[in-house]
Amino acid sequence: MASPAGLRPASPPAIPGAAAVAACAAMAVSYVAVLYAPTVILRFPPPTSLRAFLHRRFASAAVASTASALATAALLRVWSLGDFADMLAVFGIRKDHLLQAVAIPLFLTSLVYAGSFVNKLWPLASSWGGDGDEAGISSAQRLVLRIQAALDDVMVWRNYVVAPFTEELVFRACMIPLLLCGGFKMSTIIFLSPVFFSLAHLNHLFELQQQGCNFMRSLLIVSS
Numbered sequence: 001m002a003s004p005a006g007l008r009p010a011s012p013p014a015i016p017g018a019a020a021v022a023a024c025a026a027m028a029v030s031y032v033a034v035l036y037a038p039t040v041i042l043r044f045p046p047p048t049s050l051r052a053f054l055h056r057r058f059a060s061a062a063v064a065s066t067a068s069a070l071a072t073a074a075l076l077r078v079w080s081l082g083d084f085a086d087m088l089a090v091f092g093i094r095k096d097h098l099l100q101a102v103a104i105p106l107f108l109t110s111l112v113y114a115g116s117f118v119n120k121l122w123p124l125a126s127s128w129g130g131d132g133d134e135a136g137i138s139s140a141q142r143l144v145l146r147i148q149a150a151l152d153d154v155m156v157w158r159n160y161v162v163a164p165f166t167e168e169l170v171f172r173a174c175m176i177p178l179l180l181c182g183g184f185k186m187s188t189i190i191f192l193s194p195v196f197f198s199l200a201h202l203n204h205l206f207e208l209q210q211q212g213c214n215f216m217r218s219l220l221i222v223s224s
Contacts, residue, residue: 012076012090012181020182023075024175024192027068028200031170034064035203054154059163065166072174076181091173171197 038044047053047111069091073079078087088094092101150156175196179189208218 002045012078012081012177014183015075015178015181017182017184019075020178020184021192023178024073024196025199027064027170027174028070029195031061031064031166031200032203034060034067051154054158058158061162065169068170068174072178076177090177091169092176093173100161167197171200 027080035057037060039046047056072091073087075088077092081087081090085095094101171193175193176189179192180186184192205218209215
């Protein structure tokens with residue numbers, strides 16, 4: 001089987017399609033399973049706060065992402081490519097495709113949240129240039145305070161840094177090269193990738209049901 005043309009100039013070897021699917025499924029399951037490892041396997045005491053809970057999950061996600069990257073590198077034998085740039089290219093990190101791989105996807109993704117962003121930005125922009133509010137805080141100071149609050153908000157780091165980075169690394173940078181080298185067509189990969197991503201979020205379905213939600217309501221919440 002020929003190596004995928006999309007990974008030129010230096011391409012990793014082809015692997016069996018079944019091995020590629022099995023590896024992707026294992027990555028999807030482990031990405032979620034490792035989140036429960038601290039309490040279920042390591043028997044750590046339950047976290048005492050949301051910050052401690054998310055810090056623990058950040059560490060778990062980092063472990064799962066690193067393991068997925070190493071597993072992909074081992075299966076595709078990226079070290080045999082020699083050049084470090086070729087190794088990074090296997091994971092989709094290429095200098096000649098930064099616009100297509102980074103700028104355009106980020107722009108398209110940002111459009112999804114443009115309405116919410118403008119809605120939150122509008123009150124701040126409307127008050128910009130004023131003399132300040134009743135507490136004597138100017139618009140510039142208010143902006144700085146909001147930025148500081150966002151940087152200190154653990155949910156901001158979860159939603160905008162850790163989750164996007166680790167999910168893109170596992171479900172795109174690791175899985176797509178495996179499926180390409182497994183001989184799958186791009187049209188098939190476009191279908192398979194969301195399937196693996198959905199598999200990694202089934203835990204939310206079970207958690208909601210444990211909280212008393214019925215199956216259909218839980219399914220609607222998770223799918224949204």
